[in-house]
Every structure is written in C-alpha cells, then in structure tokens.
Amino acid sequence: MTGYILKRLLSAIPVLFGITLIVFLIMALVPGDPATAILGSYATPENVAKLNKELGLDAPMWQRYFIWLGNMLQGDFGQSFALNRPVLDEILERFSATLILAGTAFILCAVFGVAAGVISAANQYGAADKAITFVVLLGISIPSFFLGMMMVLLFAVNLRWLPVSGMVAIYGGSDLPDILKHLIMPALALAVVATGVVARLSRSAMLEVLRQDFIRTARAKGVHEGQVIWRHALRAAMVSIIPVLGIQAGFVLSGAVYIEMVFQWPGVGRMLIDAILKRDILLVQGGVVFVAACYVLFNIIVDVAQSMLDPRIKT
Amino acid sequence: MSILKFTRRTVLAVTAAATMAFILPAHAQTPADVLIVGQIAEPKSLDPAAVTAVNDFRILMNVYDGLVRYKDGTLEVEPSLATNWEISEDGTEYMFTLREDVKFHDGSDFNAEAVKFNFDRMLKDDHPFHDTGPFPLSFFFSAVESVEAVDAKTVRFKLNAPYAPFLSNLAYPTGLIVSPAAGEKHAKEFGRSPSGTGPFKFAEWKSNERVVIEKNPNYWDGAAGMQAIVFRPITDANTRTAEMLAGGIDLMVEVPPVALSQFEGDQFKVVEQAGPHLWFLILNAKEGPFADKKVRQAANYAINKTALVNDVLEGTAEVAAGPTPPAFAWAYDESLEPYPYDPEKAKALLKEAGAEGVELTFYVTEGGSGMLDPIAMGTAIQADLQAVGLKVNIETYEWNSFLGKVNPGLEGKADMAEMAWMTNDPDTLPYLALRSGAFPSEGGFNSGYYSNPEVDKLLENARIATDQGERAKLYKEMQQIVHDDAPWVFVANWKQNAVTSDRVENFALQPSFFLLLKDVVKK
Numbered sequence: 001m002t003g004y005i006l007k008r009l010l011s012a013i014p015v016l017f018g019i020t021l022i023v024f025l026i027m028a029l030v031p032g033d034p035a036t037a038i039l040g041s042y043a044t045p046e047n048v049a050k051l052n053k054e055l056g057l058d059a060p061m062w063q064r065y066f067i068w069l070g071n072m073l074q075g076d077f078g079q080s081f082a083l084n085r086p087v088l089d090e091i092l093e094r095f096s097a098t099l100i101l102a103g104t105a106f107i108l109c110a111v112f113g114v115a116a117g118v119i120s121a122a123n124q125y126g127a128a129d130k131a132i133t134f135v136v137l138l139g140i141s142i143p144s145f146f147l148g149m150m151m152v153l154l155f156a157v158n159l160r161w162l163p164v165s166g167m168v169a170i171y172g173g174s175d176l177p178d179i180l181k182h183l184i185m186p187a188l189a190l191a192v193v194a195t196g197v198v199a200r201l202s203r204s205a206m207l208e209v210l211r212q213d214f215i216r217t218a219r220a221k222g223v224h225e226g227q228v229i230w231r232h233a234l235r236a237a238m239v240s241i242i243p244v245l246g247i248q249a250g251f252v253l254s255g256a257v258y259i260e261m262v263f264q265w266p267g268v269g270r271m272l273i274d275a276i277l278k279r280d281i282l283l284v285q286g287g288v289v290f291v292a293a294c295y296v297l298f299n300i301i302v303d304v305a306q307s308m309l310d311p312r313i314k315t
Numbered sequence: 316m317s318i319l320k321f322t323r324r325t326v327l328a329v330t331a332a333a334t335m336a337f338i339l340p341a342h343a344q345t346p347a348d349v350l351i352v353g354q355i356a357e358p359k360s361l362d363p364a365a366v367t368a369v370n371d372f373r374i375l376m377n378v379y380d381g382l383v384r385y386k387d388g389t390l391e392v393e394p395s396l397a398t399n400w401e402i403s404e405d406g407t408e409y410m411f412t413l414r415e416d417v418k419f420h421d422g423s424d425f426n427a428e429a430v431k432f433n434f435d436r437m438l439k440d441d442h443p444f445h446d447t448g449p450f451p452l453s454f455f456f457s458a459v460e461s462v463e464a465v466d467a468k469t470v471r472f473k474l475n476a477p478y479a480p481f482l483s484n485l486a487y488p489t490g491l492i493v494s495p496a497a498g499e500k501h502a503k504e505f506g507r508s509p510s511g512t513g514p515f516k517f518a519e520w521k522s523n524e525r526v527v528i529e530k531n532p533n534y535w536d537g538a539a540g541m542q543a544i545v546f547r548p549i550t551d552a553n554t555r556t557a558e559m560l561a562g563g564i565d566l567m568v569e570v571p572p573v574a575l576s577q578f579e580g581d582q583f584k585v586v587e588q589a590g591p592h593l594w595f596l597i598l599n600a601k602e603g604p605f606a607d608k609k610v611r612q613a614a615n616y617a618i619n620k621t622a623l624v625n626d627v628l629e630g631t632a633e634v635a636a637g638p639t640p641p642a643f644a645w646a647y648d649e650s651l652e653p654y655p656y657d658p659e660k661a662k663a664l665l666k667e668a669g670a671e672g673v674e675l676t677f678y679v680t681e682g683g684s685g686m687l688d689p690i691a692m693g694t695a696i697q698a699d700l701q702a703v704g705l706k707v708n709i710e711t712y713e714w715n716s717f718l719g720k721v722n723p724g725l726e727g728k729a730d731m732a733e734m735a736w737m738t739n740d741p742d743t744l745p746y747l748a749l750r751s752g753a754f755p756s757e758g759g760f761n762s763g764y765y766s767n768p769e770v771d772k773l774l775e776n777a778r779i780a781t782d783q784g785e786r787a788k789l790y791k792e793m794q795q796i797v798h799d800d801a802p803w804v805f806v807a808n809w810k811q812n813a814v815t816s817d818r819v820e821n822f823a824l825q826p827s828f829f830l831l832l833k834d835v836v837k838k
Contacts, residue, residue: 005482011700030488030716031712031715031716031719031720032713032714032715032716032718032719033715035451036715036718036719037715038367038451039367039451039452040367040684042367042451042452042454044722044747044758044759044760045722045723045755045758046758047451047454051449051451054449055449076769080360083357083359083505083522084359084360084365084506085507085522090522093522093523094523101571123489149553152554152557155556156557156561157560157561160561160562163561163563164554164557164558164561164563165549165554165557165558165563166524166547167524168524170524170545170547170563172350261550261551261554262551262553262554263317263554264521264548264549264550264551264554266523268522271523274356274357274550276707277714277715279715
C-alpha cells in the first residue's frame, strides 16, 4: 500500500509542472496586460511600458517563467498587482472560506443524497420512490446560481430571515451561529445538484445489491428489514457510491465559483474571476496552481480509499 | 415502511430545529451611528498615489485632503489644505500658503515638508520611498519640475512649462496628501495602514469583507456626522441590489439601470448626478467611408441617441452634444445642440458622399469602466445604421482585449469603436484623443486619426493659459469645430446614481463622482 501511494504521489509531479506551464502560457498569451488594466483610460503605450517595467513584466517570457517557478518552489507566490498583498496570503484566506462552503455542501449532498437513494431503492416504485425521483430530477435540472438568486429573493429580501450575502455580519459578531446563518443558503444552493446525482446513483447501486443472494438469505433468516437495508446492503453498495462522492466533491468545489459570485462568499472562485478580469497575473497563476494541486491530492486520496475498500483495484 | 417514517420525521425535525435556531431573530437594521456603503469592489490600496479606480477614490476622499478640492456640486477648484495660492506671470510657478494647525491622524504635523515628501515620493526615482509605488497616475504631475518648502507654511511648485490643468489635478485623488511619518513607518504596507488629515481616520481593513473608517473629532473643517463608515465590497450588481432591498446596507452606488424601479418605494431615495463622462463612437477618419466628413455626420444623424439613453440605459444618462461633458460647466458651450435623430438627412448625406450600402466593422466591448451597457448599445446602434442602409458587422471583445485592439489605432482593422472617458479637467480628453499630436504612434489616444490644425492650436493654447475665462473661450471654440467635423458620434453623458435608505440624510453625489460622506447623518 505504501508503495502504491508513493507511486501515485510521484506521478503527480509532472502533472503539476504541466499545469504551471499551461497556466503561465495562457496568462502570457491572453490579450491585455496588468498595466493596461490598472491604467484604464490612461493606458498610453508610454505609461504602460513604464508600469510594466515597475511590475517586473519587461523580462523575456521564459525568464519570467523560471523566476516565478523558482520563487514558488521556495514558497513565495509573489505579490498581487490588484490587491497589493502576498498572493499566498490571499489564496490561503480565500481557500479556507471555499472549504467551509464546499465542505458543508459536500456533507449535505453525501448525507441527503445517499439517504434519499437508499429510501428510494428500498421502496422501489412506491410513493416515496416516485416522490424522491421527481424531486431529484427537479434538483438536477435547476441551475444552482438561479436557485441561489431565488432563495435570496425569498428568504433574504422578502422574508428577511437570512442575510443576503457575505460570510460574516458586517457589524458585530463573526461567531459560529453568525457564520452558519450566512452559510445556509449558499451551501444548500450548491448542494442541490450534487445531492440529486448522488441520490440517483445510490439508488441504482442499492437496487443492484438488493437483488443479490446474501440479501435474500438475510431476509430469510428473519433479520429486521432496517438492518438489511442500512447495514448489509448499504455497506456493499458503498463500494460503488464512494467514487461518485469523489467526483461530486470536485464538482462541488468548481460549482462554488458561481455560488460565491451570487452570495459574495469570499472564496477562491470569486477571487479567480476578479483576478482574471483585472489581469492580476500572479494571483491567477498562483490560484490555479494551488487549486489544481488540491484536486490532484484529492484524487489520490479517493483512489487510495477505494483500493482500501476493494482489494481488487490495487495494482 | 418504518424506516421511511423514522427518516422522514428525523429529517423534518432536524431541518425545523436548524431553521428555528438561526432565523428567528429577524434580520436587524444597521446601527444608527454607522453608515454601511455597498461598494463595487475591494479596494486595491488606500495609498492615494497608488490607485486608479473610482471605487478606491470613494474611500480615500473621506480619509485625506488635498491642497485644493472641488467646490461642492461643481468641478471648480477651492482651497482645502492650502488657504490660497499665487501663480507666476508665465504660469510656471505656483506658491501655496498652507493651513495652520492641521495634524495628520497619526499625530504628526501637516506642513510644507509633508507636501514636498508627497510629491517627491511620487515623482523622483531616487526618493527613499519611491519604491512604495508603482504610482500609475504620477504623470498627472509630470509637469512638476521641483517642489520646495519655502518655510513651514509655504510651498512652491516649479513647472517645466505652463500647464493649466495643474490645479484641477491637485484636487484629484492622486494629489491627496499622506502623512510622511506614517509613510516612512509602514513603507510598502502604507496602503493598508493609511494616515491622512481627512474627516475620517482609518480603523480596519478585513480583506473581502470591509474597510472601516472612524470619525476624526479634530477635523479642521468641522467633525463628521457619522461615528463610522463601513465600505463593503459587493462585486455582483444583483447581490448589491438585494442587500439594499433587504436593509443590509444604507447606501449603494452604481445601481444597474434595470434595478432602479425596485427602489421606487418610500423607504428609498434615489440620487442622480451627471458627471464628466462621455460615451462616444470613435470613427476611423483616416480610411474607409468615415474619411469623408459627410459620412461621419450621417452617422451622427442616423443614431437615435434619445432612444439609447431612455430605453437601453433606462434614463441613467443624457444625450451628449459634443466632446466636452456639460459637467465642466465653466468650459461647456451651452449653445451646442446634439445632432438630432434624422434618418432622412443621414440618407441624403450618404447619397451625396456616394457611401450608400457600404459595409462597416464595429468594435464593441463586453464591459469596462464607464462603458455602461456596451453590448445592448452596440446592437441598437447597429440597427439604427442598418436603417439608413449601412451594413455594420459587430466584433465583440472583453474589455482588456478591446483596449488592446482600439488603443493602438483602428487603421486596417475597423471603421468604428465604442469608447467612454471620465476625466477631471476639460483639457484631458480632447488633448489626449483629438489632437494630431495624439495619434497612437505618438503615444496618444486619437485612435480614429482625426486631425484639424485649428483644433490642435486651440487645445495647445488652452493648456498654457492660466486664466479660466480665457481657457473657457478656447474650449468653447474647439467644441464648435469638433461638433461640425464629427470625428466621433457623440452619444451620452452618464449620470451616476446611488440609492440610500430613507434613514440617510444630507447625502448628495458630486459631479466628480467622488463620494463625500462628512456631512451625512442617519435618523
């Protein structure tokens, strides 16, 4: 097992190098430069050249790449042009906000998705199954940002139960209940689609397991139906549900970009959009590399978990 | 079946409990002595010499003062930290007398040395704190040759040539005065620990959440009405609107036109103010159909500006008459009338010029500062030109790419392009975008290659005249000629808007588009 993990980690290194090269080239080739974005109307060629020089952007491209890469390997991601602060500070701060949002949404989608799938399968073609299937279809079909905006209109603007946006109250309190109050709507909006997908796949995974012999044996031996479903069947179905959860975790993380825009959640997705529009090169590069590294790491964890659950996968 | 019941009940109970726990106390109103402002973005820095965005200026104007400032409701200069000034005969020396007994928020004294520090830091490469930059707008003061502290209360600026916009540039945020003591102490971090002389002092900046400024009880021009002001960055316009409707903010700037109808009720006040802004189309006067003045005039007649302003922009702008926005009241030629909407006349002019049915390439941007609703406007303009028989092909670009296409000049690429400018002096836009000496190859913004020696002369003379009446006369003459030559299609002057809750009083927008909050109070 240690060998397998080591092998996977080593194979991630060229992937990460590839990512640094791609994101650097994209930002270098994209039209418009940070100086033009900063100067706006006043971007005369003369002013742009002067500012680019002061920002250290006048060196040849390959040289800038290696300087950036070298600094990054030493933990220095550089300084953001648009925010005037270290890129790494900004990323870490933003990423923790994204983790709170995406993490909550992921837990919601895992718990409710699996539960709905199991209940659906246990009552195949029954009223509960039909109701759940219908709601799931609805959930998958509604774009999350639209759902988010509708929730804001209803719960924040009309009923005034919940705050519209942000992560903490703007005046006073940034304690746990305060964060939870701000978290409810974005986390739900983000979780809906993923919950639907998890529910659907859990349902079919469960149905397959429920048809197997060991379930019939358990029922024949008089095991309580609740035990049959939740202990015996679900455990066996988990082998096919976990990879789905792995994919959904990635989906929730990327879906957070839209939700962060709608709810002004101070996360990494909103940061990247702002940074791209402002041509904040180092922040975009650093942010993309950081997020990509997290994805790669997460994929490795899922693969390892799966190989632990199902010894047949081990290579 | 029992599982189902149990689960359903549990789910309901958990949901209900969670709901009760968090939402029962209805969302509170904002505190009475604190004003919460919905901004459009996170500021870059609170160092006035380092920033370029109106968004950042909105905070800075409340924390700092300049030597001079714009008189309330105008773009005319009045004393601020300088009580008066003298200009030498040849217009190259400005001698300012400074206000006495003014202190920076950090306790240090405001004096002539402080003024010198500010301009040397920005303009001299060898200044020990020049590396706290870059200072992208330092060219506002590129005419300054030296700054000299004559005595503690007198400071002399020497210019390398007469430069009339100098005073109005001093009123711009780039000319705000920072505390040298704080600048030296925080160096590169000064942008996050600012210190000025303004009605509010800096209190806190939490990234992506808020910037808080607090009342300066010792302000030389009378203490502010509010205890504190919180600036919240809310980049999405719909979310900003929702926050305003829900009572989460007291004041919101840049309300999207489509959202204005939401604020018609008694709980809100909508404030509007036309600013020094011009939305226009650059026409390629060097080659193609627009090289002919008649075709350029035809385009001005063919486009229904009133419809653009009322229907596309929902009344958030006024029809522009010429190259100078009316907000520059002293320099604006009142007698100038906008080109009327007259498709028949446009067709006749096109026929005269033999340009019927020509094809045109039109650069349209997706967004960008001051560009209002560029895609919808571009499409409406396309339809108007189509109606007089011009076939217009739109090419759309994201703002930064768009600038990369337009600023180097339209030659060989396009016949027309959208553009908008917001300036602080009537000199800036025509000087940088209408002179023959401002072709892109010369480092200017005359992307349509308009050239008229008479206009060149008027603009050069206006720049060196130090008498405002004299300057006004020259600018008015320039507007008449440019209006007739029609190097641009003059479309709209944007009215900046803001919404406040009915609790907010004494709030007004300024033509400079700055946000001055000193006298604002809340019921």
